[in-house]
Amino acid sequence: MRRRQFLYLTGAAFTAGVVGACVSRVDTGHGVVGAAASPRTAAEAFRAARRFADLPFGQIAYVERGEGNAALFLHGAPLNGFQWRGAMERLSAHRRCIAPDFMGLGYSRIPEHQSLAADAQAAMLVALLDALAIPQVDIVASDSGGTVAQLLVVRHPERVRTLLLTNCDTEPNSPPPKVKPIIEMARTGTLADSTAQWLTDKALARSTFGASVFRDPSRFADETIEYYASPLVSSPLRRAQYHAFHLALEPNPLAGxxxxxxxxxxxxxxxxxxxxxxxxxxxAHYLDRTFPRSQGIRFVPGGKLFFQEEFPDVIAEEAERLWRLG
Structure with missing residues (x-):
């Protein structure tokens, strides 16, 4: 597959599946591009807040803000917890907001032979909650994070207070057809090399990946590209795990x-x-029909796969509304 075709497909198809002040060309989470310079960029602030939980699954990276009842933010691929920076900034006054990085993505440090399949990811999150002494959470999920969220609801319903789902896998559409070429690239070992191109050609990353997952790809700032892509290609092990994450998307983890x-x-x-x-x-209509206690659907006009970064106010508004029910 040609490099440009891959970069488009990653934006259009990654299913596996940012807090702080920003400088010029950085999305602050307030919908401002070109804001005045501040002491820290969003990525620097998020990096400084990163912690690690030592679990049987490895060292799981996470960022935490706020206190009280906990909310768990589950990212998509090839992203990490930085996806939720804007929502966490708005919601940390109401919840103890925790954004972990899935195994095989982001900054979590995982041993070589650890399974990266969705059921293992769900088990890892339960272990993380146990380590943090959190009995129950409100979940906010995107993309492949939505897959793991659905597994948690089924297997550990006592741990889930409420569930806010954004664009994500469903049993009839997992993995989606547009993801299958990406899985094939993982199988042939070319996926990481193609992703690494983002680090040297950020304009291309914006015009391909960014254009397919954001309504306004100009908001896909250089530091955001680096924060997402750098750990995925940082070592031979990380590249192999990046491939393994996508190979684990088949067979359908939501079957049944x-x-x-x-x-x-x-x-x-x-x-x-x-x-x-x-x-x-x-x-979205499928999920609304399937969950008995669905509170309905809110459509975001023109929103693409990772609209959550562009419209954190929408996420915050809908989360607060849902949390009042829980």
Missing amino acids: MEALLRRSQVPVRIVWGDGDDIFPPED
Whole structure:
């Protein structure tokens, strides 16, 4: 597959599946591009806040803000917890907001033979909550993080207070057709090399990946590209795990989940970018029909796969509304 085709597909298809002040060309989470310089950029602030939990699965990177009842933010691929910087900034006055990095993505340090499949990711999150002495959480999830969230609701319903799902996998659409070429690149070992191109050609990253996952790709700032891509290609082990993460998307990790989700008593709100051609609006309607306690759908006009970064106010508003039910 040609490099440019890959870069488009990653933006259009990664399913696996930012806090602080910003400088020029950085999305502050307030919808401001070109803000005045501040002592720290968003990525620097997020990096400074990063912690690690030593678990049987490895050293799991996470960022935490706020206090009180906990909210767990689950990112998409090839992103990491930085995806939720804007939402966390707004919601940390109401919750203890925790954004971990999944195994095989972001800054978590995982041993070589650890499974990176969705069920292992769900087990890792339960271990993380146990380590942090958190009995129950409100979950906010995106993309492949939505897959793991659905597994948690089914397997550990007592740990989930509420669930806010944004564009993500569903049982009938996992992995989506547009992800399968990416899985094939992981299989042939070319995915990491293609992703590494983002670090040397950020304009290309914006015009391909950015254009397919953001309504306004100019907001995909240089530091954001670096924060997402750098750890994925930082060593031979990390490159191999990046591939393994995507190979674990098949077979469908949500196979057989619908009947179990139909019995869930967790309140669910669905917030969906209607401009996404990977997880189209029908996926949102499917989730609304499936969850008995669905609180309905809010469509974000023109929003694409990772609209959460561009519209953190929407996420905050809908999360607060849902949390009042929990």
